[in-house]
Amino acid sequence: MTEYLLYGFAQSGNCYKAALYLELVAADWQARFVDYFNGETRTAEYRRINVMGEAPVLEHGDLRLSQSAVILDYLVERFGRYGWNDGAERREILRWLFWDNHKLTSYTGTYRFLRTFAPATDKAVLEEFRKRAEGAWKVLDTQLGRAPYLAGGRLTIADISACAYLFFEDELGVSWAHYPNIDRWLGRIRAVPRWRHPYALLPGHPIPARK
Numbered sequence: 009m010t011e012y013l014l015y016g017f018a019q020s021g022n023c024y025k026a027a028l029y030l031e032l033v034a035a036d037w038q039a040r041f042v043d044y045f046n047g048e049t050r051t052a053e054y055r056r057i058n059v060m061g062e063a064p065v066l067e068h069g070d071l072r073l074s075q076s077a078v079i080l081d082y083l084v085e086r087f088g089r090y091g092w093n094d095g096a097e098r099r100e101i102l103r104w105l106f107w108d109n110h111k112l113t114s115y116t117g118t119y120r121f122l123r124t125f126a127p128a129t130d131k132a133v134l135e136e137f138r139k140r141a142e143g144a145w146k147v148l149d150t151q152l153g154r155a156p157y158l159a160g161g162r163l164t165i166a167d168i169s170a171c172a173y174l175f176f177e178d179e180l181g182v183s184w185a186h187y188p189n190i191d192r193w194l195g196r197i198r199a200v201p202r203w204r205h206p207y208a209l210l211p212g213h214p215i216p217a218r219k
């Protein structure tokens with residue numbers, strides 16, 4: 009049995025945030041596939057695992073955690089990597105984690121879902137989410153023009169969180185060449201030893217047949 013069990017699936021950038029951390033630190037972990045596209049997160053059994061009905065969930069011994077930012081915070085506590093050295097750094101990391109969850113991942117992930125996975129999407133709704141995602145990408149690009157990583161000079165869980173959905177550029181219909189600071193930052197993250205694309209790290213790609 010492995011030490012860490014991560015409930016997740018390949019299309020989920022939120023699950024990838026935890027998976028990427030575990031992989032980068034060479035943790036003893038494995039994935040437990042969540043069949044999101046067949047409705048598993050909406051079942052009563054899954055709601056007993058996570059009342060929020062979301063993946064990722066991380067199990068470590070008797071502990072069961074949800075919310076990717078909480079999982080990343082816990083993993084920093086366990087492995088001591090990609091975290092903070094003092095209170096000011098911790099607050100800066102938290103600032104970007106909250107921003108990512110609220111503005112970057114939420115709009116980018118929803119836009120990608122509507123564009124790539126939803127059976128039919130109203131054009132105006134799609135355009136609205138694109139506009140909001142682009143607003144977040146501009147903020148990110150500006151910050152990354154000031155420092156190589158979100159919270160300063162080195163990779164932290166803020167970057168591990170914020171980068172997740174941006175590796176799906178084909179499905180987002182974006183070329184990061186239009187956001188040169190994001191482009192260079194994604195290149196730096198890709199170059200970290202043990203980095204893998206979400207579709208290579210978590211089970212469920214391509215999407216299994218509908219039941």
Ligand SMILES: N[C@@H](CCC(=O)N[C@@H](CS)C(=O)NCC(=O)O)C(=O)O
Pocket residue numbers: 019020021022023044049050061062063064074075076077109
């Ligand atoms: N803020 C949460 C978001 C998690 C989330 O939205 N997960 C999606 C998959 S990417 C999910 O499981 N959705 C299930 C549903 O809404 O039914 C986190 O960072 O963990």
